[in-house]
Amino acid sequence: MPYRYQKQAHREPGGEVEIFEAYLRERGLKLTSARRQLLDLIFENHAHFTADDLFDQCRAQQIRVSKATLYRTLSILLDCKLLAEHDFGQGAKYYEHIYGHRNHYHFFCNVSKKIVEFRSEKIERLLDEVAEELGFLSLGHTLTIFGVSAECRDTPKGRALIADHEAREDDARG
Amino acid sequence: MPYRYQKQAHREPGGEVEIFEAYLRERGLKLTSARRQLLDLIFENHAHFTADDLFDQCRAQQIRVSKATLYRTLSILLDCKLLAEHDFGQGAKYYEHIYGHRNHYHFFCNVSKKIVEFRSEKIERLLDEVAEELGFLSLGHTLTIFGVSAECRDTPKGRALIADHEAREDDARG
């Protein structure tokens, strides 16, 4: 097995692990082996994942955790705002790191399920303005563009989605 | 019972009913009494509703439909783009009219569950630009601001949400 350098920034001071431990301590919760292992798995790389993805990764790395514990741990990570969850219309929820990440939005490819993040300060500013105008206190927002990525345009599924979309536009025009 | 004027625009030429009937005809599906009644109920007023909301309205108006049929009808209405569905993190999906409605976004009050729509041509344009830059074909997008509405700021639940949010911001600052 070749040596693989890993930064493990999540274990450094100010990293996710420290935040998590502080959060647990504050409320008398315990840092168990299951929680430590899940935390490492989750924060070793930055990605979007479903509960099942994570469960599969656990099995792959011989980490024994039940789904119950897995969900319970995800729930804590949401509570302490280390993770956020999103619904991309696939049944299961997607989780992603947000600590230390600036606000961002997603493009979701309905063919490959690939997720691409993008940022836009202009949109951020516009959303703040809108909330202000409406008198809302914004606790967060979620913005997703659904569609077909460049790589998937020429797949059968991609072509089908595009054809269907164009047919609907014709309908709308009359 | 006082007389109530109802425009019933959905029954006029070019309205939702016509679109729906054409869609059914095109694929050899049938216009049944259940479907007609559901259609009227749905398009008589513009709102956001869950499958359960709709089911309750049916019972209130003595319309006898099973949930199976209700879901099957919603599914057709999604297919022909008369409705769109959204996930506001409440478990059940929300449905809304989109035919003849311009693109719009939502504010969702986490206290009262009230939904407010807003539009922004600027955001629309920015999203088109982003999709273009990334080489994506956009099939649609969904943008929701979650938070606390003006009316709910002074409720116990509103205050709790706000306090919690501010506590987290303090945490993040260190």
Next chain:
DNA sequence: GTCCATGCAAATGCTTTGCACGTAT
């Protein structure tokens, strides 16, 4: 030693489906 965490299996909540019967075309 005291709580909290865990795994398991059962429960939940929303939505979908199989099947025998009913109905629009």
Next chain:
DNA sequence: ATACGTGCAAAGCATTTGCATGGAC
């Protein structure tokens, strides 16, 4: 007459929960 649609009950799926046991503090 021929599909397609319906209600019912059962199944599905992601997620949550009750409970007896195990582990962190």
